Amino acid sequence: MLSAPSPNEVATHLLAEKGLSLQSLKVIQSLWAGYGQICHITATPDGLLDAKDTQSYILKLITPPPTRANDEGHTRKILSYQVEQYFYSHLAPQLPSSVPVAKCLGSVNEHHANGTSTTAMVLSDLRQQYPIAGEKRNVLSSAQVNAALDWLSGFHGFWWPRINDLDKSLLVLPPLEEVQRDGHDASEKTIWLNGGYTYLATRRTEYTSLAEDSESEWSSALTSRSGSDTQSIAEMAAAFLTPAIPGSTPIDHYQTLIHGDVKSENLFSSKFGDQLVFYDFQYTGLGLGVCDLAKLFTCSVPLSMLVTQKSIPHILPMQVGEKWLLERYWRGLKNTGERDYSWDIFLFHWEIALVDWLRFQASWGFWGNTEWLEARVRHILSDAEWRKALKRAVNGHI
Numbered sequence: 001m002l003s004a005p006s007p008n009e010v011a012t013h014l015l016a017e018k019g020l021s022l023q024s025l026k027v028i029q030s031l032w033a034g035y036g037q038i039c040h041i042t043a044t045p046d047g048l049l050d051a052k053d054t055q056s057y058i059l060k061l062i063t064p065p066p067t068r069a070n071d072e073g074h075t076r077k078i079l080s081y082q083v084e085q086y087f088y089s090h091l092a093p094q095l096p097s098s099v100p101v102a103k104c105l106g107s108v109n110e111h112h113a114n115g116t117s118t119t120a121m122v123l124s125d126l127r128q129q130y131p132i133a134g135e136k137r138n139v140l141s142s143a144q145v146n147a148a149l150d151w152l153s154g155f156h157g158f159w160w161p162r163i164n165d166l167d168k169s170l171l172v173l174p175p176l177e178e179v180q181r182d183g184h185d186a187s188e189k190t191i192w193l194n195g196g197y198t199y200l201a202t203r204r205t206e207y208t209s210l211a212e213d214s215e216s217e218w219s220s221a222l223t224s225r226s227g228s229d230t231q232s233i234a235e236m237a238a239a240f241l242t243p244a245i246p247g248s249t250p251i252d253h254y255q256t257l258i259h260g261d262v263k264s265e266n267l268f269s270s271k272f273g274d275q276l277v278f279y280d281f282q283y284t285g286l287g288l289g290v291c292d293l294a295k296l297f298t299c300s301v302p303l304s305m306l307v308t309q310k311s312i313p314h315i316l317p318m319q320v321g322e323k324w325l326l327e328r329y330w331r332g333l334k335n336t337g338e339r340d341y342s343w344d345i346f347l348f349h350w351e352i353a354l355v356d357w358l359r360f361q362a363s364w365g366f367w368g369n370t371e372w373l374e375a376r377v378r379h380i381l382s383d384a385e386w387r388k389a390l391k392r393a394v395n396g397h398i
Contacts, residue, residue, distance in 0.1 A: 004063035080282035134264030143273035156289035157336025159257035192285025200238035206363035299368035316375035
């Protein structure tokens with residue numbers, strides 16, 4: 001097996017293409033399962049060694065083992081890095097300055113005969129302008145939350161009217177379907193058909209475990225089927241949220257490009273938190289913007305911004321704080337996308353996203369504002385009219 005290139009070799013090669021010379025390299029993080037490294041590098045223009053000419057960059061180098069048959073998690077990760085590279089190389093340059101992202105200086109995507117691959121990008125160092133890291137499993141300040149909502153509404157709103165310009169035949173299918181697709185060259189990977197990594201089509205094993213867990217409240221609430229229903233509530237929510245090629249879905253008019261992994265660990269902000277930038281676009285794809293919000297609200301928004309109660313009741317309708325945050329995002333989304341999105345439809349989509357996100361957490365593991373999430377979903381599921389509306393939407397009656 002050919003040895004993987006070193007970070008120094010890759011950084012030197014990519015910088016040379018831009019007339020830059022590598023001055024230093026430091027590994028700052030290893031990727032999942034040892035699949036590569038993230039490095040901080042400095043470079044100067046060729047022939048110049050003055051400190052004032054030194055520029056700071058981030059190298060993301062992925063050198064995973066070969067794809068293994070029927071290994072969904074392994075395949076998902078390999079595809080995700082290719083999706084991220086496509087995003088930074090082809091889509092990020094289209095974004096306006098009001099939706100900042102890292103700039104890609106250079107990249108490489110090589111697939112070798114022995115089944116291994118080398119994927120690498122040199123990106124601008126976001127910490128130069130946004131020095132405050134969101135940090136792992138932490139909550140954001142109120143200023144950072146508002147900035148995150150503004151960034152997301154700008155990102156989602158920008159892509160909303162442009163999503164149909166994408167070549168849907170090149171969108172990446174769920175991992176095990178993608179590797180079986182004939183005539184689809186690895187270099188043609190774009191973004192995911194279904195943004196995110198928690199959707200039910202790739203989480204059937206966890207779903208089955210939840211359905212068999214007699215001790216979980218959510219086993220019956222989410223996975224049981226009643227009467228003549230052919231799908232459970234969780235399956236209907238997933239079906240509603242799933243983009244399609246070809247064909248139409250209930251979300252066609254509202255779907256956009258979503259980040260796919262919105263959480264505090266994937267952002268940097270300015271010193272005062274009023275300006276913010278997201279990174280880590282491995283799970284970017286089609287979907288409803290509220291799916292990004294469901295994870296953000298559960299995993300990173302301070303609970304005090306969602307509810308005022310010190311003790312959360314067992315069943316919880318929407319509170320003033322949650323509504324205020326949603327309205328801020330909703331207004332920004334409509335203004336940027338220049339499209340209509342009624343508040344009632346938006347809320348219906350939001351509630352479906354919460355149910356779908358709870359399904360993943362209940363089957364995989366809870367973290368974040370889980371007491372709030374569970375109480376909100378109990379309230380949603382207790383509404384018989386909501387359940388009927390979801391069923392009608394999935395069956396194509398509205």
